[in-house]
Amino acid sequence: MLLEVLFILLVLQSQVLTVESSSSSSESDESSERDEEHNKGSSHQQHWGYHDQDSWLSSYEDCGGKSQSPINVNTRQVTYDPRLPVIHLEGYDLTDTPPLSLLNNGHTLQLSLPNSMRIVRGFRQIYVAAQLHFHWGTTEVPGSEHTIDNIHFPAEIHVVHYNSKYPNLSEAASKADGLAVLGAFIGIGLHENDNYEKILSALTDISREESNTEVPAFNIRHLLPNSLERFYRYNGSLTTPPCFQTVSWTLFNDTIRVSRRQLAALEDTLKTEHDKLLSRNFRAPQLLHNRNVLTSFQTVAAAGSARGAHLSETEDDNIKEASETQGKYFHRGCSGYCLWSSLCSHTVGLLNVCISATEKVLKV
Numbered sequence: 099m100l101l102e103v104l105f106i107l108l109v110l111q112s113q114v115l116t117v118e119s120s121s122s123s124s125e126s127d128e129s130s131e132r133d134e135e136h137n138k139g140s141s142h143q144q145h146w147g148y149h150d151q152d153s154w155l156s157s158y159e160d161c162g163g164k165s166q167s168p169i170n171v172n173t174r175q176v177t178y179d180p181r182l183p184v185i186h187l188e189g190y191d192l193t194d195t196p197p198l199s200l201l202n203n204g205h206t207l208q209l210s211l212p213n214s215m216r217i218v219r220g221f222r223q224i225y226v227a228a229q230l231h232f233h234w235g236t237t238e239v240p241g242s243e244h245t246i247d248n249i250h251f252p253a254e255i256h257v258v259h260y261n262s263k264y265p266n267l268s269e270a271a272s273k274a275d276g277l278a279v280l281g282a283f284i285g286i287g288l289h290e291n292d293n294y295e296k297i298l299s300a301l302t303d304i305s306r307e308e309s310n311t312e313v314p315a316f317n318i319r320h321l322l323p324n325s326l327e328r329f330y331r332y333n334g335s336l337t338t339p340p341c342f343q344t345v346s347w348t349l350f351n352d353t354i355r356v357s358r359r360q361l362a363a364l365e366d367t368l369k370t371e372h373d374k375l376l377s378r379n380f381r382a383p384q385l386l387h388n389r390n391v392l393t394s395f396q397t398v399a400a401a402g403s404a405r406g407a408h409l410s411e412t413e414d415d416n417i418k419e420a421s422e423t424q425g426k427y428f429h430r431g432c433s434g435y436c437l438w439s440s441l442c443s444h445t446v447g448l449l450n451v452c453i454s455a456t457e458k459v460l461k462v
């Protein structure tokens with residue numbers, strides 16, 4: 099999460115974090131390409147970048163904690179919890195409301211959201227929306243933060259909400275029950291996504307770092323996947339310094355698709371410091387430690403391994419079943435990328451066909 103949350107936090111915290119980084123914003127080496135710029139005016143100029151994520155914890159203790167985000171979701175090690183309440187959104191349709199501010203803050207593309215947007219069911223309290231933003235890679239490297247069975251998706255959207263019992267995002271961000279982020283994966287589809295175009299068409303206006311523009315308001319619900327019923331839930335953190343472990347994460351199983359051209363626009367348009375391309379703004383998956391990942395749905399993998407454990411002669415069936423389901427899934431959500439663990443087994447047209455998806459099926 100790259101957020102105005104963070105800059106507010108950093109400002110607030112500047113009295114507390116007395117030690118580190120009096121280094122100035124004039125620091126101009128490559129290592130500062132993704133530096134936090136939002137605390138300009140504070141006496142502290144915190145610098146961090148995606149290229150040396152291991153160093154975050156020397157300035158931000160929490161980044162070395164045991165409940166960090168993002169994580170890899172191993173779909174064979176999740177716990178189905180039928181009692182997880184379905185997410186209920188309110189006020190997401192902003193049609194006919196004032197325009198929204200869209201910002202290139204040097205780390206991400208961020209859309210400000212009005213506090214009339216809320217998660218009214220799904221958590222113990224009501225959570226109020228503050229902003230949404232994205233993480234992405236390059237045309238060669240997929241850049242989601244979370245991974246599913248070690249697979250990165252091309253991009254990921256985060257809609258940041260704070261607990262309504264706190265007065266604002268910056269207050270909430272350091273509280274244990276402070277934040278709820280809705281995350282969803284963005285893959286490549288064959289068609290233009292008209293809803294994403296409402297944001298993406300404005301990118302060229304804000305290619306410069308620290309520039310913003312206004313976009314007509316629209317129904318933000320349409321930036322999320324069709325189905326919100328199937329999701330993963332775990333306790334984690336902000337994915338950027340100061341990495342506070344205050345986020346209840348919801349990752350949707352259903353994915354979003356944009357066209358290849360639209361994804362390329364996200365990957366290739368925005369600039370960060372020194373006119374460098376703003377890309378690969380994702381943190382590596384963090385260790386799970388003792389955490390549970392709950393699911394609101396029963397995964398194919400869990401069903402397959404449960405049966406396979408009982409009767410080895412059904413193994414073939416399980417493999418076939420999983421293969422068909424995954425083939426379908428990968429076809430739908432296919433990114434065309436096959437780096438790292440791979441993806442896109444059995445797809446068509448312009449999309450790649452990669453192999454270790456098969457290997458994964460065999461391991462079910």
Ligand SMILES: *[C@@H]1O[C@H](CO)[C@@H](O)[C@H](O)[C@H]1NC(C)=O
Nearest residue numbers: 106264265266267268269270
């Ligand atoms: C958030 O709320 C606190 C407590 O009411 C207040 O002191 C602070 O100025 C607020 N911050 C912002 C950014 O509104």
Ligand SMILES: *[C@@H]1O[C@H](CO)[C@@H](O)[C@H](O)[C@H]1NC(C)=O
Nearest residue numbers: 331332333346389390391392
């Ligand atoms: C997250 O932490 C809270 C408070 O400790 C706990 O009640 C809840 O069960 C945890 N959620 C998950 C998904 O583990």
Ligand SMILES: *[C@@H]1O[C@H](CO)[C@@H](O)[C@H](O)[C@H]1NC(C)=O
Nearest residue numbers: 246283350351397398399427
């Ligand atoms: C969605 O769930 C299916 C079935 O468990 C799984 O194969 C697939 O990888 C999941 N995708 C995401 C993005 O969670």
Ligand SMILES: [Zn+2]
Nearest residue numbers: 099100256337
């Ligand atoms: Zn984020």
